[in-house]
Amino acid sequence: MVFKGLECHLRKGEIHLLLGGSGSGKSTLLRMIGGLQQPDSGEVRVAGRLLSGLREHELGEIRKGIGMLFQNGALLDSMSVLENVGLPLREHTKLTKPEIAERVKQVLHSVGLEDVEPLLPRELSGGMLRRVAFARAIVMEPQILLCDEPFSGLDPLNVSRIEDLLTRLNEELGLTIVVTSHHMASSLRMADQMILLRDGACIAGTPEELAASDDEGVIGFLGEDGRAFLALLHEMRDRGPGSAASEDRV
Amino acid sequence: MIGLIRSLGAQATALIAGLGRVANFGGSIVIALLKPPTRFGFFIRALYDAGVLSVALICLSGFTVGMVLGLQLYTTLTRFGAEEGLGAVVGLSLVRELGPVVAGLLVTGRAGSAITAEIGSMKSTEQLDGLRMMAIDPVHFVAMPRALALTIAMPLLNGLFIVFAIAGAYGIGVSVQGLDGGVYLSGLESAVRFGDDVGQSLLKSLVFGLLLGLIATYKGHSCSPDAQGVARATTSTVVTASVVILLSDYVITALWDV
Numbered sequence: 001m002v003f004k005g006l007e008c009h010l011r012k013g014e015i016h017l018l019l020g021g022s023g024s025g026k027s028t029l030l031r032m033i034g035g036l037q038q039p040d041s042g043e044v045r046v047a048g049r050l051l052s053g054l055r056e057h058e059l060g061e062i063r064k065g066i067g068m069l070f071q072n073g074a075l076l077d078s079m080s081v082l083e084n085v086g087l088p089l090r091e092h093t094k095l096t097k098p099e100i101a102e103r104v105k106q107v108l109h110s111v112g113l114e115d116v117e118p119l120l121p122r123e124l125s126g127g128m129l130r131r132v133a134f135a136r137a138i139v140m141e142p143q144i145l146l147c148d149e150p151f152s153g154l155d156p157l158n159v160s161r162i163e164d165l166l167t168r169l170n171e172e173l174g175l176t177i178v179v180t181s182h183h184m185a186s187s188l189r190m191a192d193q194m195i196l197l198r199d200g201a202c203i204a205g206t207p208e209e210l211a212a213s214d215d216e217g218v219i220g221f222l223g224e225d226g227r228a229f230l231a232l233l234h235e236m237r238d239r240g241p242g243s244a245a246s247e248d249r250v
Numbered sequence: 251m252i253g254l255i256r257s258l259g260a261q262a263t264a265l266i267a268g269l270g271r272v273a274n275f276g277g278s279i280v281i282a283l284l285k286p287p288t289r290f291g292f293f294i295r296a297l298y299d300a301g302v303l304s305v306a307l308i309c310l311s312g313f314t315v316g317m318v319l320g321l322q323l324y325t326t327l328t329r330f331g332a333e334e335g336l337g338a339v340v341g342l343s344l345v346r347e348l349g350p351v352v353a354g355l356l357v358t359g360r361a362g363s364a365i366t367a368e369i370g371s372m373k374s375t376e377q378l379d380g381l382r383m384m385a386i387d388p389v390h391f392v393a394m395p396r397a398l399a400l401t402i403a404m405p406l407l408n409g410l411f412i413v414f415a416i417a418g419a420y421g422i423g424v425s426v427q428g429l430d431g432g433v434y435l436s437g438l439e440s441a442v443r444f445g446d447d448v449g450q451s452l453l454k455s456l457v458f459g460l461l462l463g464l465i466a467t468y469k470g471h472s473c474s475p476d477a478q479g480v481a482r483a484t485t486s487t488v489v490t491a492s493v494v495i496l497l498s499d500y501v502i503t504a505l506w507d508v
Contacts, residue, residue: 031379034382034383035382036379036382036383056382056387057387059382060382060385060386060387061385063382063383063384063385064385066383067383068380068383070376070379070380071376072375072376074375074376074377074379074380075377075380076372076377076380076381077372077375077377087384087386088384088385088386091384091385091386092384092385136384
């Protein structure tokens with residue numbers, strides 16, 4: 001049993017950061033939101049719809065509005081980058097092949113990749129593979145984006161690029177984003193809400209709330225450095241939007 | 251004693267539940283077959299993998315089996331002064347039994363195991379979950395084209411196996427042992443009937459292909475998502491499909507003559 005008495009609400013249009021130690025159930029929770037796993041008891045609702053008991057095609061309808069980035073990318077290894085990223089478009093839209101190719105090119109460009117369309121996943125580096133997987137997750141412009149360790153294996157430049165992209169998607173399209181990450185700095189900068197999974201339950205709040213929390217679990221997980229970082233971040237946010245660039249140097 | 255009965259009961263329940271899951275999966279494949287899109291491109295690719303890439307193995311094995319059959323049967327028939335019957339015996343044994351069964355077992359080892367390993371590996375790397383999250387049914391996208399390809403490829407490979415085996419037996423019986431070629435071919439032609447023998451052969455290979463397609467894709471889909479699970483599923487496909495082919499061979503043979 002991973003969760004016991006877990007109750008958490010993810011608000012529409014916000015970036016949520018799932019925190020917790022290894023084996024605390026972060027990926028399991030993401031899979032439950034995506035309907036890939038069902039809880040033994042209790043319920044998961046996405047956009048008000050109860051996922052338990054739904055048939056696969058009914059779940060499919062809900063999943064059309066969800067993009068998911070898996071930890072290892074989960075790209076189809078027999079298909080090229082173009083085919084992988086274009087697959088949801090080919091399946092669920094009436095776009096022509098040239099239109100799909102153009103859209104794929106745009107999305108790949110937004111994650112910092114050029115001219116990789118003919119390559120197979122095995123020909124990509126780890127970082128490129130994750131970015132292609134990210135491109136596939138957002139190509140349909142979903143309303144909800146689930147990201148399992150989106151920054152893992154990326155160099156600082158690409159961490160910053162993906163962070164900017166996630167923030168932009170959230171701000172411009174109102175995407176609800178759920179991120180699990182060990183890359184604390186990026187995750188904390190983006191997060192509107194933090195959910196710390198501990199002992200099968202969760203402690204949720206804004207970064208500022210968690211920074212001020214006296215809960216032993218929060219203090220234990222974030223540590224003094226994390227809390228100091230949060231406090232500093234809080235200060236910078238108060239100063240206004242112009243402070244974003246300087247946060248990189250925190 | 252109670253423990254033994256309980257254990258037998260648990261095993262029987264597990265077996266029935268397992269058969270139910272296979273039947274359910276088979277139903278999903280049939281439904282997928284009827285649903286658009288047709289996945290024609292994937293089907294052709296799977297047909298190439300299962301069929302075309304098995305051609306060399308089937309031809310070589312068929313020719314070798316035919317050579318052995320020619321040698322053994324010629325020696326045995328000579329004892330009874332019935333060597334003219336070589337063509338008839340080779341033809342009947344190959345068309346009715348050896349062709350579909352040996353081709354079925356060879357395709358199981360080469361293509362069936364490969365399909366299970368491929369799907370199992372897709373499962374362990376979350377590719378199947380990735381498809382689900384894109385609202386794409388993995389049975390429709392992955393299993394259906396492969397199962398269909400095996401069903402179509404099997405009768406074709408069976409035919410190829412029989413042709414090469416007949417040629418192998420001809421090579422030994424006629425070219426090496428000195429039997430008249432006309433006698434061999436006329437014996438073959440008069441003994442093998444299209445409706446009864448070739449029909450039975452085609453039916454058997456079609457059923458074997460269908461069963462192998464179902465077993466190979468089911469094992470891949472249901473394996474535990476790790477290296478050991480994929481290895482176990484691959485082995486299980488070969489063992490299960492081989493036993494099922496041999497059992498269903500008997501059932502079809504018995505029912506055909508009823």
